[in-house]
Amino acid sequence: MTKHTISVLVADQPGVLQRVCGLFGRRGYNIDSISVGRSESEGCSRIILVTSCEERIADQICQQLNKLIDVIQVKLLSKKPLLTRELMLIKCHAAAGARQEILGLADTFRCSVIDVGAETMTIQVVGDREKNTAFLQILRPFGIVEVTGTGVTAVNRG
Known part of the structure; x- marks a missing residue:
């Protein structure tokens, strides 16, 4: 299928x-x-x-x-050829010592940090499902607090 x-x-x-x-x-x-x-x-x-x-x-x-x-x-x-995107918001644990590493990972994946709390960070990921899933897996060791995401939005190329 x-x-x-x-x-x-x-x-x-x-x-x-x-x-x-x-x-x-x-x-x-x-x-x-x-x-x-x-x-x-x-x-x-x-x-x-x-x-x-x-x-x-x-x-x-x-x-x-x-x-x-x-x-x-x-x-x-x-x-026809297709452009697709999904938005995902990921709130993860971010102890003081891990914040720089999380920021580096977010930068590598071209993500945006949209909120920083005392113990957590919320990161916005926009991309195809594979990119978003890969970033989520990389953040798992830090501890995921909450994940929410949109469905796919799409348009044909050209």
């Missing part, structure tokens, strides 16, 4: 996200990642979904999404 990224432009109306997710549940499809945010069109939002399936199933999902109320446009982004 291949991961497929689908962009769904929807009207900003109550219940539209529930209808989109309900379609996946009723058909037995799994959503690996979902992200919802503003779009280029006033009164519309863009939903970016990632699912694992065969290409013919991804095409079928797109056709079914197009039939839903308040869905304006559906694109299977994974048919």
